[in-house]
Amino acid sequence: MMRRAERSAPGQTLSSVSHSLSRRLLRSTLVLALGLGLLISVLLVVQDYRQVAAQPDRDMQALAGLTLEPASAIVFALDSKLAEELLKGSLKQPAIQFSRISLNRGERFAERQRDLQSGALRPLSDSLFGRTREYRWPLYAEQLAEREELGELLFVVDTFHYGKVFLERALLTLLGTLFYALLLSLTLLWVFSVQVSRPLFSVIGSIAQVDMDCPEQARLHEPQGHADSEIGLLVRLTNQHLQAIALTLEQLRAAESSLKQYSDALESKVAERTLALSQSVEQLQQAQSQLIESEKLAALGGLVAGVAHEVNTPLGIAVTATSVLSETLDSLRQQFTAQTLTSQQFSDLLAQASDSTQMLVNNLQRAARLVRDFKQTAVDQVSEARSQFQVEQVLRALIASLHPETRKVPVEPLLECPSGLQMNSLPGVLTQVLANLILNSVRHAFADQAAPLIEIRLQEQGEHVLLDYRDNGCGVPESLRERIFEPFFTTKRGSGGSGLGLNIVYNLVTRKLGGKLEFSSQPGQGVHFRLSLPRELPAFGA
Incomplete structure (x- = not known):
């Protein structure tokens, strides 16, 4: 009864959260946004204050430049009417409250004034800028010989x-900061709620509804859109544990039936993996034949033996694991038939069979992955079909397929590519270009390099993709730099070099991919190739 009471209250589990992550995020974001916004607002207000404080000086200086000369002429002529008109005109400047022209003897000649402006902000403005400011300029008689x-x-x-x-601008700045902080906090709260809180509550609800009396039927629901997130990983791991509990209970309830099902499933699985491996080897051999027939892809022919050797290692381990597994099953059947099978022996044999199965599955998967990567690279390079493709996925498959060659140095090419970068171009031609560059470095650059390095960086630049390729090899002497793209030019002709690799690279980049290729090098400092490729292949390159 107690268990049923606990399982019947998933709502209480959700409502008992007293420290919500969403509320914490809202408070933290609001405080941070307010603090940062207020700091920026204060800096802007201080800068504005300095400019406003100096503005009267600039305005009066400009006004003086316009009025000093006519004021001097009016005083020299002692024309009080013109003086009144001049001062009346000066009051058109809204900041001027009082203006006066006085004679040299201190006698008032003419003056104009108006009342001070009033408003609710007057006291604060007076405390910041003062109530009034006086500006005085002497008037000189320029008409006389002596000034x-x-x-x-x-x-x-x-x-x-x-x-x-x-003050009005400062108030608007502060209000804008508060509004920005509130809007940012609410936006982040909504995003966090949609992306984290709701999926977490969904998982918590699924866990709360698990019936511990029948765990073999319990599975957590994976929230939509979280297959590759931490929440999806949590759900999958929990389901794996529930699956393990279910398998254990099933084995304990029906040992003989479980053993037979396990044996049949294992034999079927081994047969499927063996068939898949045989088909993969046949496809690899077909890809090898196609690559040998193409001169421009001759570099991939040497990779087939390396990939076959890479596949042979996990295949040998899988064969060994299969033999051990077969012996374990035979022993288990014999002891079971003779009715001498104890619980400890059954547990030991079952553990041994599980280890052998895991070793078999892991190595078959490793072999299949090697074949798949090499097959993908081979298919891409043979095909010149235009398609929309993920650049990082294509290039990583290429690098994996070149591992038999790069490990001879050894060197592991470093790839930096923006996640999600796509091109609508010729993936086969792009992989052929990069394969030729990598093989050129492997075969020519690192003879005297203790720590070889190949770096491949891609970045978006408008409608183009920039591919930056570097190695730290021996470099190219200045006398040979102008000839590296010439057909049949090679410094390794006696070692099997054809001299077509970089010529093919240049032609593919400029003609097939519609891009540009730049090259630079210094002896002892490696080579640097810079490719600029259009993300959308022009019609002529299709």
Whole structure:
């Protein structure tokens, strides 16, 4: 009864979460966004404050440049009417509260003024910029032979005109920061809820509903879209444990029936793997024949023996594991028939059979993977069909198929490619280009290099893909750099070099792929090939 009570309350399990990850993320994001936003806002406000504080000086200096000369002429002519008109015009500048022209004797000649502006922000503006500012300039008589001071021009600026604009901008900046922080937090909360919280609650609900009395029928539901995420991995591992429990219970309840089913399934599995391996070897031999017939892909012919040797190792282990497994099953049958089989012997034989089966499966999978990678590379290079393909997937399959050659150095090419990079081009031609570059480095570059290195980097640049290939080999002397793309030019003719590898690379890049190829090298510093390829193959390259 207690177990049923615990299983009947999955809702309580979900509602009992007192420290939700979503709420934690919301609080952390909100605090971080607010702090960062306020810091940026303060910096912007401080910068704006400095500019606004200096703006009256600039405005008055510009106004003085316009009014000093006419004001001097008016004072020299003692024309008070024109002086009044001049000061009246100066009040068109909204920041000026008072203007006056006085004579040299201190006598007021003309003046204009208006009331100070008012507003709710006035006290704060006065504390930041002061209430008013005075600007004085002497007036000189330029008409006389000797420069003589005639009087003084005075402007009094009401700083609230500038302070009000500054404070309104500062308020908008702070409000925008708060709105941005809130919007960012809500967006992240929604994303986190959709991507993490809901799938986790789904998994927790599935776990809470598992009937421990019948675990062999319990399986957790994998949330949609999380097959390759940590949540999907958690579900698969849990299901694997539930499957293991189910198998154990089934074996204990019916040992004889389980043994027979296990033996039949194992024999069928071995037969299927053996058939798949035989078919893979036949396909490999067919790929070998096709590669030998093509001169431009002659470099792949030497790889077949290496791949066959790579396949032979796991195949030999699989044969050994099959022999051990057969002996174990024979022993188990004999003891069972003679009714001398004990629980310990059954457990030991079952463990031995399980280990042999795992070894057999692992090595057959390894052999199949080697054959699959090499087959994919061979098919790609033979075919010149245009298609949409994942660049990283194609190039990694190529590098895996070249392992029999690269391990002779030994060197492991390093590939850096943006995840999800796609091209609509000729994957076979691209793999042939890269294979020729790698084989060229393997056969010519590393004779005197203790730590060989090959680096392949790809990046997107608009509508093109840049492929950067480097090695740290012996490099190419300056006298030979202009000839490396010539047909039949090689420095290893006595060692089997045909001189066509880099010529084929150049022709494939420029003609088939519609791209550009640049080469540079220094003796002792390796080679550097830079390829610029269109992501969408033009019509002429199809």
